[in-house]
Amino acid sequence: MAVITDHGSSTEELALTDQNEKNLKNIGTVPEFFAHKNIFITGGTGFLGTVLIAELLDTHPDIGTIYVLVRGKRKFDPNERISRLLEKTIFQKFNEKSLAKVVPVVGELSEVDFGFNEAVLNELIDKVNVIYHSAATIKFNSPLRTAIKTNLTGTMRTIELAKKLKNLSAYVYLSTAFCNSNNRGLIVEEVYKSQFDPYDMMKMAEDDAKWEDFTDEKCKEIIRDHPNTYTFTKNLSENLLMAEMSGFPTAIVRPSIIYGTWEHPLKGWVGNANSGHLGFLAGFVKGIFRTMSGRAASVLDIIPCDFVINSSIVMGWYAGTYPLKQPEVIHCTSGEVNPLTLREFGVIINESVKRHPPNNFVWKPSAKLRNGWRYNVFFYLFHVLPALAYTIPEKLFGIGMPQHTALEYMRVFHKGTKAFDYFLGKDFRYSLKNALRIMTLMHESDKKRYNFDASTCDWSEFIDRCLIGLRRFYFKESAETTDWHRMYWKVFNIIHYLGFLVLFLFIFGICAFLFGLTIGLALALAIWGFLVWL
Template sequence: MAVITDTGSKTEDLTLQQQNAKNLANIVTIPEFYANKNIFVTGGTGFLGTVLLEALLDTHPDIGTIYVLVRGKRKFDPNERINRLLQKPIFQKYNEKTLAKVVPVVGELSEVDFGFSDEILNELIDKVNIIFHSAATIKFSSPLRTAIKTNLTGTMRTIELAKKLKTLSAYIYCSTAFCNSNNRGLIIEEVYKSQFDPYEMMKMAEDDAVWENFTEEKCRGIIRDHPNTYTFTKNLSENLMMAEMSGLPAAIVRPSIVYGTWEHPIKGWVGNANSGHLGFLAGFVKGIFRTMCGRATSVIDIIPCDYVINSSLVMGWYVGTRHLNQPEVIHCTSGEVNPLTLSEFCDIMNASVERHPPNNFVWKPAAKLRNGWRYNLFFYLFHILPALVFIIPEKLFGIGMPQHTAYEYMRVFHKGTKAFDYFLDKDFRYSLKNALRVMSTMHESDKARYNFDSSQCDWSEFIDRCLIGLRRYYFKEAAVTTSWHRNYWKVFNILYYCGYVVLLAVIFGFCAPFLGLKVGLGLALLIWAFLIWL
């Protein structure tokens, strides 16, 4: 295991410049640091990016312009896209003057200078002080070339811009705790050296000849022990930062599985609920997703979205008020200080949805851990087949998940969870040494508002907030759980167990004509008992 370390920054003898920076850090609070700063954000229209924009507006009334990179699309006005984004509930407390600070700039992440005109590029070079880079293709199954261009080359473009800025105060890269998932045991907060040179990978992505007849086997030969192209290119991007950002105020934040917000800007904000594992939770609430694959004792390392944003803002302040020889790396994870096993996670979800059931669901929500053939058989019998049955009423009456049919959700879910199973079946542990050290330097006035210490999270309360957030913001249902919701659950619970009787009757109806009443009943009971166990 090769790790790129920073030995120079660990010396006990501070230079005069470092001591001055340290003294400055003891004076400047986080809101004061962001006052009058102009910021460039990539990934600002995604789930994390949207919460980041709100948090930036909330830092200080005098925060400067927030430039948001937006992809140019035909017949699509970027200003209209930003306007729609700013109409989300989390921005309701801001007036038009404040919201006007969020300005879209149209460009392509992987192009040189993002394809900006000279006028826009010069404006950014003159004015921008801080860069938050969170744009990425987060699909585990992305083609390697796409992942390299977006995750690696895109990072290079933001680094190039950072080096051109007249006044760079901080550069924050949102990576992932999974970028080192090809390793085992305790993952430390340092950059693990990639087996490939990031510059060579970027060159390869631009060579069309390389990608002719590029097979899955060739891809596997490149990413090797990485589980997918996402973690592979994220690790490459971190290596790129270590090579390019030496001596500059830069940091890498590595979140784990990001769920809804704990508290800020509102409790339980889940955005469009199709980011990462949140999609599973959305399907679970409606009774569509009913199983998970993994060991009961495996830790599912979840983290509230606002904790990720808080850690990013803190790191902007941290690196911007100190002299660093190398980028600072922190984990934003929970497994080491507040572990949640898969078994506990399922129990919490089941108890939470019973306390806060949605307005309607296609089946009683209940999640259970299964593995191997049991998981696969259950998935096809009780996920795919019911989804096919629900397509017709879904089309006619609009029952089920918004925007997609139940069957489409099943297909996407199965593909996504298969990729996620890798992370739920391994012993991944993430050190928080650097993160805890950074927390200790925070001002008392900042510790509550910009908290990202997951040891304080009550997971049962957190899942409650996420489920209520899904009901309110994603499914557009009631935010308050009423007696009607509880009575609806009780009625559906009775129907659920009545369904066991109906299932037995259906199986017996198939068996009896061929095997007779006695044998047919016996076989029906065996099949029925097996399905109940399954």
């Protein structure tokens, strides 16, 4: 078992790595590396996995078979699930020959050999060259046992497969920058030693007796200074990779908060947009989410989805080309090279929705930063109560947001923002030393096509693309902002301010009835002024 230190590589090891890189300076391009290689992907039907498949098909026309792990659900045939996946807009550019390279393999992530039958397992062992492991439970507060089985044991299953492959060229693990959020200061591109042994945690997950009367207090005793089970198990998974994959061509990519795509395979692709901080943006566009929590000066470390995929593809090339003694770690983040504060984010999204309003919204989209009791009061008065009232026309007329009612979005939003409060209330800094170094090794053509340098992002333009992407891909509206959209915004803006007048008259009517005109007017002005300030 490899020993993980807290000090990273020695000076001699770094010097040897630099010399090896100089010796291999004239190596091939990224597309040349992936030519005719067969890929195995976990999490291929998720947001990241979908973009990864599209990018592999788009930039590697000579790629071999892309095997996608698909869960065997009773009501869904795996071939049908892949067919539905390939019907998405980002795959419309590909012909049938290219799409036929995407092949489902039915299995369960945490089972031994994924539960594959012998024929499927042998085919993968014989043919697969590159593994991309992106499957995970991304809910911050999943039950600890679920998080261990999915995030940790699932990683062990991919490691076991990697070691069986006859021709392993690269193994890439999609981790998260948050896996070390229990640390302070500059977080470097190294694996931080976990407080628990990953093997002990996997054994614990299989022992039913350990989970009898398992309380939140017991969970907190285990995860300790980690904010949730997600970051805890992702850190354990990285430790497992260090122990198991030293000497193998392995890379770990740590993205921060993933938003829509910057450019590839389509500008502003947002997937189903119902998870993570991107879900907040979807609710904001329709005027449902109108408040944020966190420190104004905190950096909101967002990153375009295609930057994450580009870095993952590059790391597959890098791990498979340069001799590595241990897994190479990079951050795919923006805070150090192109910081965006929460205050700036609020200004940008408010200005962006003015330029690109949707076809309709339930309230004028406008988000403001609030904290403490002010946030809670606003949330229940102007989020929950309107959502309760809006549920009636939603059910009667079928209007609203896809998949969920406004009230359901409120519940999801509240849980999601509470989970994100931890990250938005502190300053996390992520070193990009490895990432920037590896960028310099790429061919000029690869640097342009597989760009993941966040310093090149214009955040205002990026949010514009995401909002248009939400309209086009999620809400199924037109991607073009027309004069009608602008007129709709102006009319609704007038209605919005008329609403303040109606609110005052309503409050004044009640106060005047209860306390008389003079006292009622003063009291109504005070209450109205407080609500407007709120």
